[in-house]
Amino acid sequence: MDPRSEVLLRQVELFGGDLLLAGLPADDLLGRLPAAHGWSWHAGEHAALTARFAGRCRFGVAPDERPFAAAVLFLPKSAELARYLLDSLAARLPGGELYLVGEKRGGIESAARQLQAFGRPRKLDSARHCQLWQVTVEQAPALPVLEERAQRYRLQATDGPLEVVSLPGVFSHGRLDRGTALLLERLDGLPPGDLLDFGCGAGVLGALLKRRYPQSRVILLDVDAFALASSRLTLAANGLEAQTIAGDGIRDAPDGLAAIVSNPPFHQGVHTDYRATEDLLREAARHLRPGGELRLVANSFLKYPPLIERHLGPCQVLAEGNGFRVYRAGRER
Incomplete structure (x- = not known):
């Protein structure tokens, strides 16, 4: 209890x-x-x-x-x-x-x-x-109106500005966090097919993926109802359409994905909890199609490369800065 x-x-x-x-x-x-x-x-x-x-x-x-x-x-x-x-x-x-x-x-x-x-x-x-x-x-x-409690900011991306709508309780409320900013610079060259934004938060990654890869089906998954509501507002603010899924980890994601892109969460309440990310690294291959890839950002001190290589394949560092690293690994055919 x-x-x-x-x-x-x-x-x-x-x-x-x-x-x-x-x-x-x-x-x-x-x-x-x-x-x-x-x-x-x-x-x-x-x-x-x-x-x-x-x-x-x-x-x-x-x-x-x-x-x-x-x-x-x-x-x-x-x-x-x-x-x-x-x-x-x-x-x-x-x-x-x-x-x-x-x-x-x-x-x-x-x-x-x-x-x-x-x-x-x-x-x-x-x-x-x-x-x-x-x-x-x-x-x-x-009775409060939830949208009136939102914070909005404009992100200057390489392919134009993106309006972000962030609701109370959502990760990095009202601002772009440094990890996501680093990952946004490394979204080019993803394989064609279904793309997953895992732990979508306010939908920054998912919205940019949909705009950059308009022919791909983009899925945004999060455990938190307020994050999913934020993502839907961000998508709507930019005239984009994508699927949102409520799920308690990668096991609730669809199979056959071309890529999983994530700034994965590691906080739960007042406690630090890495299980969702570690489960993602262990199970990503089950949800990727052959030739699909995982691309994520994480704090540099987290020892994720051995876990990625054990369960997925060779791990490449695409970028590093401000205490974060962007990793890439592909599922072998």
Whole structure:
């Protein structure tokens, strides 16, 4: 059981009614709170919850339309996303109870101050290195419009400017990160066929791939619903069409790809986690057609070349700078 769920269950008498659990972990909390339903924006956690509690959890950037008498937000890593989520929940809870739970090292105490906009928050519990806060929503905000919380910037690419639309919580929100910038310089010469932007974030790579290779089918895959929504907005802002897929890693990608291009994620919540990238390197060959290739950027200190060569083939360094390297490896025919 996740420690945040354990803290909730210490106050289980508060959570017997129609309750929305927003951003809930994939544990047994729904089993312990039979009147509750969930809202998840993490595809992997949602899949695990749906397998155990069919019909009781929604995936996306908004909860479903069913009413709820109270809500618990499991604090996300991004402060901007937390503000959007708290406003979204409080807008639907005038006079109701809004709870916030999170790890101390995740910033729960500073996040709890945001509850002051809705009423008088109070700390209910502190245990398992977590805190639980509650507020009665006396001043409900207007329901926020997600697109109005977006940050937009223009990227000057070799084939013209690209409009990027970044939503709260998405990697490198509102700016181009250095790793992606380096990879963008090495997108030429990809083999013809289906192209995958793995861990698409705001859709920078996927949009540029579609513009540079208009005859190719381009697929953008991410575990996060807000990233996929950002990618769709970026594609639309540039008059481009591509497929977006919610998936918990490379196993959810299609087969027969001509290329996988990625600035792969290695952070999950407040913890560092390299599993998604390591799985990508181990399994890329299964999703590439013969002659297909993997092209990715990663921090220079990460020892990825031996893993790439073990599972795919000879690894070439295409570029290096600002603490990053761009790697290329092809699947042998």
